[in-house]
Amino acid sequence: MRHRDETCAEPLSLRALRVDDSAAMAVVLADASLYRFTGGEPPSVADLERRYAVQTRGHSADRTETWINSIVVLGARQEPIGYVQATIPEGGAPAEIAWVIGVPWQGRGYAARAAALLVEALVRRRVDRIIAHIHPEHAASQRIATRLGMLPTSTVVDGEIRWEVAIAAPATAVSLPDCAPTASGIFDADAGTRPGSTRPGQGAPR
Template sequence: MRWLAAEPIESERLRLEPLTVRHGTRMVSVLADPSIYHFMGGEPPSALTLARQYRRQVVGHSPDGCIGWLNWIVTLAETETPIGVVQATLLERSQAAADLSWVITPAQQGRGYATEAATVLVGWLNEHGVTGFAANIHPEHGASGAVARRLGLHPTAVVVDGEVRWES
């Protein structure tokens, strides 16, 4: 099975760069704020942890080949400064459905970057045949819920690891 491969995506203010292992060093400071992990768990990663994680992710699929991974670093187009990440996990062999996630560093939150990045991601995925979208969001994470609503997702009754499943 050949999965979709991430390509550069641009919006008015942002550039989504396909993830590379080299991004690890640049992303340590972006992902360093402990408040990022309040809803999703975990802790700020080290450069070594990110290098290992990114080395696994850039392959583009799970070890058994059953799940496709698309990962981008979100940068400000004007300065090329990294401010976050977006991800699409392809769950079906048809590649018609994707789970989405987004993280913007707290210093850049409140400016619409998560919505802008996720919107251009969904547009790119639509152009490549992906038509169904979902996201798992902590019920108290109002900002992520707002992004999901802007993407046309709606909360369902399904709860996965304490997070509400939103679907289009």
């Protein structure tokens, strides 16, 4: 299923991750500055092929988690510019979300728009609470979380602060930024779980 934000002149959509996205996404994720707060390093095409082969299953091996992994695509050409992901645990625990936009596309509000589309998709799946883990110095990601209505908690996991919020229909309650370019990094940054992290279980080891 494809989710599209039609509010801006340059349409931004989410579509399901495919293994053959590996080459394009290796380019999107190639800038080492993406990993300043999350750790790790730019993945190779082979790294992403292995990671995506797991993630595209859509669930953990024991089926206690459902995984959403979507590529963020831009414009009529459907250019990949990043990704969003969510892990939905069995039993009603909060879904953990993450978002990453490649450096060349940052500063334009795309991360906030993509994250809001992800939250709307979770509402349709009847998820009622979301969390994200954000480095305490990562102001850009904190601003995106705030746009989603999330608040920081006292919980710290691996040096990252847990943010959370209850979500409910109508999904339009999520605050979408306008499409005007912004100061670099205000709306676009990697956040939530680390790219490809194993918290809560969707990819390469940390």
